[in-house]
Amino acid sequence: MTFRLLxxxxxxxxxxxxxxxxxxxxxxxIFACVVGLVINALGDFGIAIGATASLLWxxxxxxxxxxxxxxxxxxxxxxxxxxxWGKESYIYQSIPATxxxxxxxxxxxxxxxxxAVLGVICAGVFxxxxxxxxxxxxxxGFIWDENELIPTLxxxxxxxxxxxxxxxxxxxxxxxxxxxxxxxxxxxxIVTHIAAACIAILFGTSFLNKWDVFAHDLFFCVYTAIxxxxxxxFTIKFVDSTRETY
Amino acid sequence: xxxxxxENLSKAFGRKVVLNNVNLSIEKGRIVGLLGPNGxxxxxxxxxINTLLVPDCGSVRVDGLELGxxxxxxxxxxxxxxxxxxxxxxxxxxxxxxxxxxxxxKEKAERMIESLNINIKEKFRKLSKGTRxxxxxxxxxxxxxxxxxxxxxIGGVDPVTRDYILSSIIASYNxxxxxxxxxxxxxxxxxxxxxxVFIKAGEIILHDSVDNIREEHxxxxxxxxxxxxx
Numbered sequence: 327m328t329f330r331l332l333x334x335x336x337x338x339x340x341x342x343x344x345x346x347x348x349x350x351x352x353x354x355x356i357f358a359c360v361v362g363l364v365i366n367a368l369g370d371f372g373i374a375i376g377a378t379a380s381l382l383w384x385x386x387x388x389x390x391x392x393x394x395x396x397x398x399x400x401x402x403x404x405x406x407x408x409x410x411w412g413k414e415s416y417i418y419q420s421i422p423a424t425x426x427x428x429x430x431x432x433x434x435x436x437x438x439x440x441x442a443v444l445g446v447i448c449a450g451v452f453x454x455x456x457x458x459x460x461x462x463x464x465x466x467g468f469i470w471d472e473n474e475l476i477p478t479l480x481x482x483x484x485x486x487x488x489x490x491x492x493x494x495x496x497x498x499x500x501x502x503x504x505x506x507x508x509x510x511x512x513x514x515x516i517v518t519h520i521a522a523a524c525i526a527i528l529f530g531t532s533f534l535n536k537w538d539v540f541a542h543d544l545f546f547c548v549y550t551a552i553x554x555x556x557x558x559x560f561t562i563k564f565v566d567s568t569r570e571t572y
Numbered sequence: 573x574x575x576x577x578x579e580n581l582s583k584a585f586g587r588k589v590v591l592n593n594v595n596l597s598i599e600k601g602r603i604v605g606l607l608g609p610n611g612x613x614x615x616x617x618x619x620x621i622n623t624l625l626v627p628d629c630g631s632v633r634v635d636g637l638e639l640g641x642x643x644x645x646x647x648x649x650x651x652x653x654x655x656x657x658x659x660x661x662x663x664x665x666x667x668x669x670x671x672x673x674x675x676x677x678k679e680k681a682e683r684m685i686e687s688l689n690i691n692i693k694e695k696f697r698k699l700s701k702g703t704r705x706x707x708x709x710x711x712x713x714x715x716x717x718x719x720x721x722x723x724x725x726i727g728g729v730d731p732v733t734r735d736y737i738l739s740s741i742i743a744s745y746n747x748x749x750x751x752x753x754x755x756x757x758x759x760x761x762x763x764x765x766x767x768x769v770f771i772k773a774g775e776i777i778l779h780d781s782v783d784n785i786r787e788e789h790x791x792x793x794x795x796x797x798x799x800x801x802x
Contacts, residue, residue: 330671338659416655419624421672422644504586 327423331431336438339401343439346397347446350390351453357383358454391447395486398443402436403493410565411501425565429494429558436490484547488554492519495557498564522553573636575600575719575750576621581630583616583774590616592774594630598767600718601747605761605793606754608771609801614754615652617771618721621752622649635718645674648717652724652754654704658697662690662707669711681714684740702733709737713744720751726760734760758794768793770800 357379365376409418410428418428493515500511526549574597581594591613598604606614619625621632623639634643656665662685669676685692688710690703699707709725722741726734734757742764745751755761768785770778778800785796 327672333671334657334668338657413653413655414657416624416649416651416653417657420622420644420647420649422641423672424641 327421328427328430328434331421331423331427332434335405335431335435338405339435339439343398343401343442346394347442350394351446351450354387354450355453361454387447387450391443394443394447395440398436398439399486399490399493402432402439402490403497405435406432406494407497410498425562429561429565432494433487433491433558437487440486484550484554488550488557491554491557491561492522495561495564498561502564522550526550573600574598575635576752577633578617578621579631581617581620581632582628583613583620583625584628590774591620591627594771594774594776596769596776596779598750598752598769600750602766603741603745603751603753603764605758605765605768606752606771607756607758607768607793607797609756612771613774614771615723616774618649618723618752618754621719622647622721646718648673648712648715648720650709650712650720650722650725652727654708656696656704656708656711658695661693661695662699663692665696665707665711666692669714673715675716677714677716680744681710684710684714684744688736702729705729706733706736706740709740713740716746716749718749720745720749722751722753724755725753726755726757738764758797762793765793770797772801 361376361379361383364379365373368375406429408414409432496511496515496518499514500507500509503510526546529545529549576596576598578594578596581591581596582589583591594613594617596617606617608614616625620627621634621639623644632639635646637643637646657668660668666678666681666685669681670678682692685707688703688706690699690707696704696707705725709722712720712722720741725737725741729737738761741751741753753761753765762782765782767781768778769776778796782793785791785793789796791799
């Protein structure tokens with residue numbers, strides 16, 4: 327049942343995602359072509375222009391990538407609310423599926439689109455590099471420094487799913503009240519997030535003196551993963567026991 | 573044997589008590605009208621039976637089973653509002669029902685859609701209001717469910733569509749199944765009902781067969797309704 331639900335979750339949003347990601351990739355390729363032509367046509371002067379343009383492009387690229395990740399997160403939350411408590415909840419909650427299957431399908435859909443966005447971002451860099459004969463990765467080189475890459479990826483891969491599960495849980499908690507659902511959701515999200523961050527900092531810094539940065543990041547990842555799992559099971563409990571479809 | 577059994581069922585939203593100690597038993601193979609004025613608790617009762625709401629106390633059994641995944645598989649529910657994902661076409665909606673309900677008859681749904689000259693490729697949101705209601709009803713009635721819960725199936729549609737909906741209900745349900753129709757439009761549904769349940773301020777005040785009411789009280793259901801709720 328989870329995969330059937332997942333199929334419809336993916337289908338519900340694939341059109342705008344495919345469109346936006348295609349445009350993102352196409353613009354990136356066009357830019358790389360232009361930079362490649364400028365470098366080849368103008369020699370050293372072209373390299374200087376290409377380097378400046380690429381640095382600016384890198385900034386835009388990262389910002390656009392962040393926006394895409396945010397859009398995927400927001401869309402996932404909107405779909406979650408719409409199918410569990412909103413208009414479509416009448417049909418989705420009538421399906422012979424458990425709360426666990428509903429929430430898991432939303433979470434998996436989010437992860438799949440997140441991986442797709444990150445994949446397109448990486449593909450964009452590699453295609454650009456291919457078209458400019460190594461020029462782009464020269465500019466982006468610092469990203470691939472493994473000292474930064476592994477902890478950064480590890481942190482991102484646990485932090486982003488944690489944030490979405492935390493949002494799911496806060497919404498489920500807020501929806502169990504009769505009044506001020508969204509205010510309670512927002513307050514609860516912020517307070518629990520600050521509390522979780524404080525604990526992470528409190529314990530994390532004590533590890534920092536003994537171990538290196540990697541150990542600190544590993545602790546952070548394990549901590550967020552445990553929190554995410556706890557939030558996930560509490561979300562199921564809330565959706566199951568306080569379901570209120572108006 | 574009863575298909576639906578509610579015992580001491582209560583539900584409140586905050587301080588407002590919507591259902592108060594409801595006891596109700598409905599036999600298999602009946603068409604039952606759940607009748608009451610607006611705000612009497614009809615929709616809340618139907619939502620609880622369909623597990624969309626959790627009761628504060630009491631128990632509900634459908635075909636002897638406690639509410640859960642199994643009962644969702646044997647209850648076909650038509651809500652009092654449009655709830656289908658409007659980004660899907662009619663064809664995709666049929667496939668959606670086919671994917672999630674083992675008892676759904678795709679052929680039956682396609683046949684009914686075709687008989688109404690509805691374009692199967694059309695997006696649900698682009699259909700007219702009446703057509704959307706018909707599509708929703710067709711999908712619900714194309715299941716071979718044991719219990720059909722229809723919440724205001726004829727509210728807000730024109731008389732021709734009302735006739736279509738009522739005739740579809742009669743034509744679609746199998747005789748082993750039970751249909752519960754919640755409405756306050758008594759006149760329109762009276763002709764197809766076997767039993768009526770009058771609900772007032774969250775309490776069942778009358779549960780009897782239509783024939784009994786007509787014979788004993790010598791009045792139509794509509795007249796009886798007006799007398800009780802005056």
